[in-house]
Amino acid sequence: MSDYSIILKPVYSQTVLTPEGVQLPENWSLSWHQAATLEALCDPSIDVVFNTAMTGDGKSLAAYLPAMTNCTSTLAMYPTNELARDQEKQVQSYKNQFQPTKHDLQVYRLNAAILEDFIETTKLSSKQAALLNRAINSEILLTNPDIFHYIHDFRYLRRNKQGKGDNANKLFANIDNNYNLFIFDEFHIFSSPQITNVINAILLIKHTVPGKQFLFLSATPNELLQDFLSQAGLRYRVIDPVKQNAYKFSLNETSKSWRQISQPINLIFPQNIEPNIRSSYDWILNNAETTILKFFQTYPGSKGAIILNSIAAVKKLIPKFKALFEPLGLQVRENTGLTGETEKSRSVIEADLLLGTSTIDVGVDFRINFLVFEAADAGNFIQRFGRLGRHKDFEIYQAYALLPNFIIERLFERDLHPLQDGETYDRITFSQAIRDRYSSINDFRQYPQRWGGIQSTCVYSELLRLKHYYPEAAQNFGNDVQKALKISVNKKYGQIKHCQSEGKQKVIDEARNFRGSSQLDCAIYDDTNRNEPESARFKTYNLPSLISNFTFEWMEKPQFIQQAKQAGLLTTRFEKALCYLKLTGYREIREDWHFYHSGDISTIAKSSKVQVLKGLQVSTGINDVSKALYQRGLVCYISDCDRATLRAKLGLPIHFQAYSLSDRLNDRKPAYTIAFGQSALLLETLIWHWEPREDEGWIC
Incomplete structure (x- = not known):
């Protein structure tokens, strides 16, 4: 059975006359x-x-035009460090080309690690002082939405256990005063908890430091976010080139004022890919020489990428491709969540073949004409496929989409299938076909009402204490957020008090986090890549993925911390790790394991409540890991439905933190599912609406 193949037409974007009063670099439009x-x-x-706008059509330039043409102070948020690093280079390039005349725009990038290093090198007293320093001295500050959220959730204030100390506006008001435009890039990758937190921040800014504007860049805008904005009375505008007919897919001699933003692409869909990690991995292994290497030999000067869902798969493939490519003078590099920062920054530029995961599929602009990729959902497909064809000067552009066989059937074989083998399609038609034929992923629409309002209520409480500064802010914020999220602040107060009375403050803390806490994160010393600098080998990674995919050895905390200090690292981010491990290798076969608890799981599951649970262990691996896990109280939710059924029935995302659980150590078919952290809150919300019941004190 032969593979299916289609051709994607090139894409042209409409250009316009330069707006009055705007000065562009020479030959720009x-x-x-x-x-x-x-x-x-x-x-x-x-x-x-x-x-x-479509991927590759210059959304970044659209975002920074106010800064380049009118010196608008800008705070930009990027969901990954790799994208922030890529955009920092882009902004510096804009600055060099536009050369703003009013004053020299200072551009600075900030994440948690950079913030800690900055505190150490400048001898500042706190994260609060460092954040204020960077904001005051940067006209353009590139950071992540996590830091933005924690600023507006009052996390960096100096207060005692009774809550006395800094006023809530000491940090957020000073930072927000310094910027007029707030940019959120690739925000579509986030779900309802992050959307709720951003709405809270926008409303906080609106009622304390008014007159600011917010720009969201995404080829697929989030409908839930737009609904919240409308309900809160915020005025928004959608810039949609598709509806404006600002894209063409062919040009004739009379066509003018159109710029090509994507090259024509040959897209192949290999058949017989099973819906599991191993199947894609095997296809790549089997085609490494006959398909992938052959392409580079046939088209010298090519650049390519392989984007997969599994870090372990990338790690196992790297040495195999190095053995094939490097004798021919072609560089193979990696870029994953376990790759050191030095290697990450160099890999995108230097690689002939780059193997990576989600660190490179979100917005990063790299020059390739060959792509092999997996896709967990429709948005993920469009995002990863969008990495290809953005740059001209290659002879051919070739992609292989490693999709499960049931998706291929929906696209090419079933009744009313949208694609035909050998045909040519435009990007809009093709993208819609992908969206229509992929299974829908749950958007957790009920979460803001059930859990998201907790953070809103905490913001409201802080505004009540700031009436001297903002007399009407608390009332106005409360009115807007209640309309937006359809919550009652008073009921949320009761929810918080009930959790606290049951000793579940950790649950409240989890609801206030942006992407959730790192309850299962382990500190690791990566001994698998001897080419990395010593300082780059100290990392964090989550326990379930470690057990499933890697081999490791136990390390005592003092030993780990001492080695990290000797490598010149600040060790703050490792202090609260679940345990400390040395990464020694990668499993060829994924480990089959589950969480284990000796207590009465049935009773806990029937309660349908989020828990703070101790006594968990894992069914395999090092005993010391289970001991560390056993002693830690973890925010979790337990369902009496097995993991596979639950995932299928609820449409859970691929990286959703839900795992098999049993009360028997050697159980081959665990009947329960356990979710942790923010995933526990999300799962509880879904099941509550799935099996509605009388609300016993809400959730705790």
Whole structure:
């Protein structure tokens, strides 16, 4: 049975006359969406702008045009460190080309590790002082939405256990005063908890430091976010080039003012890929020489990427491809969550073949003409496929989509299938076909009402204490957030008090986190890549993935901390790790294991409540790991439905933290599922609506 193959047409974006008063570099022109975004951001009646231009059509330039043409101070948030690093280079390039005349724009990038290093080198007293220093001295600050959230959740204040100390506005008001535009890039990758937290921050800013604007860059804007904005009375504008007919897929001699943003692409769908990690891995192994290496030999000068869901698969493939490619003078590099920062920054530039995971599929612009990729859902497919064809000067552009066989059947074989083997399609038609034929992923729409309002209520409480500074802010914020999320602040107060009375403050803390806490994160010393600098070998990684995919040895905490200090590292981020391990290798076959608890799991599951549970162990691995796990109280939710059934029935995302659980150590078919941290709150929300019951004190 032969593989299916289609051709994607090139894409052309409409350019427009330069807006009056805007000075562009020589021989530059703006796409329609860039000029429309600039116009919207110049309109003081607009609070929020969404730019939905296609991948590769210059959304970043649209975002930074106000800074480059009018020196608008800008705070930008990027979901991955790799994307922030990529965008820092892009902004510096804009600055060099536009050369803003009013004053020299200072550009700075900030994440948790950079923040700690900055505190150490400048001898500042706290994270609060460091954040204020960077904000005051940076006209353009690139960070992540996590730091933005924690600033607006009052995390960096100096207070005692009774809550006395800094006023809530000491940090957020000073930082927000310094910026006029707030950018959220690739925000579609987030779910309802992050959307809720960002709505809270926007409303906090609106009622304390008014007049700011917010720009969301995403080819697939989130409907839930737009609903919240409308319900809260925030005015927004969507810049949509598709609806404007600002894209073409062919040009004739009379066509003018169109710029090519994507090259034509040959896309192949290999058949017989099973819906498991091993099947894609095996296809890559079997085709490493006959398909992948052959492409590079046939088309010298090619650059390629393989983007997979599993770090372990990437790690196992790296030495195999190095053995094939490096004798021919071709460099093979990796870029995953376990790759050191030095290697990450160099790999995108230096690799002939780059193997990576989600660290490179979110917005990073790298020059390739060959792509092999997996896709967990429709958005993930469009995101990863969008890495290809963005740069000209290659002879051919080739992609292989490693999709499960049931998706291939829906696309090419079933009744009313949207694609035909050998045909040519435009990007809009093709993207819609992908969206229609992929299974829907749960968007956890009920979460804001059930759990998201907890953070809203905490913000409201802080505003009540700031009436001297903002007399009407608490009332206005409360009114808006209740309309947006459809919550009652008073009921949320009761929910918080009930949790606290049952000793479940950890549950409240989890609901206030941005991406959830790192309850199962282990500190690791990576001994598998001897080419990494010593300082880059100290990392964190979650326990379930370690057990499933890696081999490791136990390390005592003092030994680990001492080695990290000797490597010149600050060790703050390792202090609360679950345990300390040395990574020694990768499993060829994924380990079959489950969580184990000797207590009455049936009773806990029937309670349908989020728990803070001790006494968990794992069914395999080092005993010391189970001992460390056993002693820690973990925010979790237990379902009496097995993991596979639960995932299928609820449409859970691929990386959702839900694992098999049993009360028997040697159980081959565990009947229960346990979810941790934010995933526990999300799962509880779904099951509560799935099996509605009388609300006993809400959730605790």
